[in-house]
Amino acid sequence: MTLAEAPVVSSVTKETLFTRLYLEGFPAVARFISRKGGTLEEAQDVFQEALLVYYERVVIDQFEPARSDKAYVLGISKNIWLKGQEKSVKTELLDDTNISEDSVAQPTSEKLWLFLQGAGKKCMDLLQSFYYERLSMKELSGRFGFGSERSATVQKYKCLEKVREQVKVKSLTYEDFVD
Missing domain, CATH: 1.10.1740 (Rna Polymerase Sigma Factor; Chain: A)
Incomplete structure (x- = not known):
């Protein structure tokens, strides 16, 4: 049964x-x-x-x-x-995992700031608007006078590439930004 x-x-x-x-x-x-x-x-x-x-x-x-x-x-x-x-x-x-905010290395803003300045004022303003103000691509295209959202996306990408290229030229790693 x-x-x-x-x-x-x-x-x-x-x-x-x-x-x-x-x-x-x-x-x-x-x-x-x-x-x-x-x-x-x-x-x-x-x-x-x-x-x-x-x-x-x-x-x-x-x-x-x-x-x-x-x-x-x-x-x-x-x-x-x-x-x-x-x-x-x-x-x-x-x-x-005993991870605290103190144990995680934070990039120093001074070093990052220098690389962002090297990309130019317009790039700094664009990246700041996107990352800090959290503007959409549509809002970015209106604020910076781009013809379309796609143009704003391409310009943001070019700005990031300028910063990356500077880091490559100086052969820097993540650890170079950490205190």
């Missing part, structure tokens, strides 16, 4: 089925989680959660597993464990 047939049988039969699933399925789940570095408590938690998912899908939704009930519960357990590990890895990565 599968658990899918359990709604029409007594709770004693359901209990028997869950006991059988626990006895047959839990050792495989415990081995899997142990191989992946988990503990017995984690295996028990995952297996209990898998039984709940199994109950919801098979008994309530009337789903028929393609293989045995044991294999279905094992598959659910593996998915639960692997998803939990993905979340914990992401959390650990975020928790372990």
Whole structure:
């Protein structure tokens, strides 16, 4: 008898089925989680959660597993464990990184300012309007007298290229801008 047939049988039969699933399925789940570095408590938690998912899908939704009930519960357990590990890895990565604003090197504005000045007043004004004032290309074309948004985009690109070329000529790297 599968658990899918359990709604029409007594709770004693359901209990028997869950006991059988626990006895047959839990050792495989415990081995899997142990191989992946988990503990017995984690295996028990995952297996209990898998039984709940199994109950919801098979008994309530009337789903028929393609293989045995044991294999279905094992598959659910593996998915639960692997998803939990993905979340914990992401959390650990975020928790372990002690990044503060002080620890991230900030470019010095004086050095950047010199390169922007080297690109010319019009380029400085254009880049400032785009990056600091957050004007759209349409607004830039109107303010600076370009014929179209495309012209403003091309001019912004040329200004950035002037700055990049100056950096290349002087063979500077990012570290040259950081105090």
